[in-house]
Every structure is written in structure tokens, then in C-alpha cells.
Amino acid sequence: MADIKITVIDREGLKHELEAPTDMNLNLMELCKASELPVLGTCGGMALCSTCHVYVKSDHELPEMSEDEEAILDQAFFVEDDESRLGCQLHLSDDMDGLVVELAPDGA
Numbered sequence: 840m841a842d843i844k845i846t847v848i849d850r851e852g853l854k855h856e857l858e859a860p861t862d863m864n865l866n867l868m869e870l871c872k873a874s875e876l877p878v879l880g881t882c883g884g885m886a887l888c889s890t891c892h893v894y895v896k897s898d899h900e901l902p903e904m905s906e907d908e909e910a911i912l913d914q915a916f917f918v919e920d921d922e923s924r925l926g927c928q929l930h931l932s933d934d935m936d937g938l939v940v941e942l943a944p945d946g947a
């Protein structure tokens with residue numbers, strides 16, 4: 840597959856339709872940053888902070904959460920059961936075509 844389409848809803852409720860390659864090993868956090876969305880990714884994608892916290896709004900089957908991701912989300916603000924994920928832990932793949940996520944509120 841060439842590119843996939845991902846919809847990111849920003850903190851003001853605006854939808855951003857993003858196209859993303861799946862052959863570059865990018866994650867959702869990197870896609871958001873490259874698209875100039877307000878995602879910090881302070882830890883550089885190491886699952887050590889929650890500045891790329893998103894809510895998954897579509898019914899996509901995503902990879903299981905790692906222990907590190909779960910531990911960070913246990914300490915994060917505004918966590919929603921069954922929706923919260925760290926964007927840095929969601930590596931873009933063909934089966935994510937059509938994914939819809941919403942940026943979680945800024946914890947500051």
C-alpha cells in the first residue's frame with residue numbers, strides 16, 4: 840500500500856486529514872509533529888512521558904499496549920479507558936488506514 844489516511848482531531852475540535860507513508864517506520868507522534876500539530880513528544884518516543892497522549896476514536900485493531908506504555912498512562916492526566924494510547928507507541932502500518940484519533944488535553 841502507498842500511503843494511509845489518518846484523521847487527527849486537535850484540541851479545538853478541528854479535524855486534520857493526514858496522509859502517511861507506512862514504509863518509513865514512523866509512529867503517530869512523529870506524524871503529528873511533522874504535520875505541525877501541538878504534540879510535544881518530549882521523550883523522543885521512548886514511552887517515558889505522556890505528551891503524545893491520544894484517544895483512539897475508531898474501531899481499529901491496534902497492537903497491544905506495552906508495560907512501559909501502560910505504566911506511563913497510569914500516571915497521565917485525562918486517561919480514558921479503552922481509548923487512551925501514546926502516539927509514539929503506535930507505529931504506522933497499512934491496517935491503520937482510516938484511523939481516527941483525538942489529541943488528549945494538554946496536561947499543563
